[in-house]
């Protein structure tokens with residue numbers, strides 16, 4: 172679709188000679204939250220790395236704000252914030268210093284103290300990265316993804332490791348930024364989060380997107396096979412089971 176800010180079509184990627192992505196397709200519109208779902212090892216993070224330009228596709232098409240991220244990584248990073256699973260920072264770097272450093276890369280960054288409060292790190296601003304708990308590191312990685320006021324953000328396992336209050340606050344922050352036009356790719360294993368937050372979801376299994384639609388559409392599709400399906404968690408498990416039995 173022409174209004175898509177992210178357009179991925181028939182993406183295939185090989186790593187160490189092994190086909191990891193075989194046929195991944197999805198689009199994300201302006202102000203839309205797209206959930207990427209799938210079991211461990213399905214290819215979600217590999218897909219996210221293609222959006223960053225870190226990986227070169229074997230075939231297929233990836234466009235982010237109209238640009239090929241692998242050919243134009245610097246331009247792509249101006250409009251996209253990435254919160255990836257493997258973020259690492261020097262252990263002595265303090266929370267606020269890290270956010271200010273990242274803010275300095277962008278022309279119109281967010282207000283750092285406001286962002287610190289929004290991600291629940293207001294009282295930990297002076298803590299070195301190496302002394303943060305897992306959940307605090309997660310909050311910092313979210314702040315670093317958002318500090319540049321991106322138009323698009325890729326969030327890989329956004330709320331993993333967060334306590335319930337942190338999860339609520341971060342989801343509130345993402346919703347608020349979406350209302351301002353932010354487009355989001357959200358990789359998650361939390362089906363309740365996907366159901367509440369995502370406008371559409373795409374499910375990857377074995378390197379292929381095999382189901383896509385609004386959470387309601389997926390629930391309706393799964394219910395046609397099993398009338399007991401109640402929600403996205405049931406639908407996801409049912410569709411995955413069908414796919415495993417009849418791989419495409």
Ligand SMILES: Nc1ncnc2c1ncn2[C@@H]1O[C@H](COP(=O)(O)OP(=O)(O)OP(=O)(O)O)[C@@H](O)[C@H]1O
Pocket residue numbers: 186187189191209210211212213214215216217218
């Ligand atoms: N550098 C690499 N070389 C070879 N294979 C790799 C490499 N990185 C990832 N893989 C393989 O690619 C497949 C997809 O991995 P990926 O991390 O994209 O899955 P995922 O869906 O994000 O999983 P998870 O939910 O566990 O994070 C896995 O089988 C993984 O072992």
